[in-house]
Amino acid sequence: MKAPWRIVLLLLAPLVMCASGCHIVRAISKRECHEPQPYMKSTSVAPLQIPPGLDAPDTTNALRLPVLNEPAPPPRRKGDPCLDEPPSFKVQRQPPRTPQA
Numbered sequence: 001m002k003a004p005w006r007i008v009l010l011l012l013a014p015l016v017m018c019a020s021g022c023h024i025v026r027a028i029s030k031r032e033c034h035e036p037q038p039y040m041k042s043t044s045v046a047p048l049q050i051p052p053g054l055d056a057p058d059t060t061n062a063l064r065l066p067v068l069n070e071p072a073p074p075p076r077r078k079g080d081p082c083l084d085e086p087p088s089f090k091v092q093r094q095p096p097r098t099p100q101a
Contacts, residue, residue, distance in 0.1 A: 033082035033083070033084070034076060034077075034078055034080075034082070
């Protein structure tokens with residue numbers, strides 16, 4: 001009688017660990033989105049310098065990135081959701097308006 005229960009526990013234990021692991025990973029990723037990310041330190045590099053005597057590569061189909069002259073977005077606070085999360089589904093209802101005479 002003990003053997004079937006052991007088999008059930010052996011099968012359920014990995015499922016329980018996997019289900020709780022998703023919650024842990026999601027909680028960690030929420031904290032990390034508000035911290036400075038490595039890509040934020042990236043900078044542009046100088047254009048390719050061709051040594052004398054060599055031909056320049058064909059750049060007719062090269063992707064040209066425009067220079068952005070926009071202000072930086074406002075910093076996000078700790079309580080704000082991460083940008084890769086969908087908004088909450090709860091909509092705050094407006095109080096009913098009373099007709100004015």
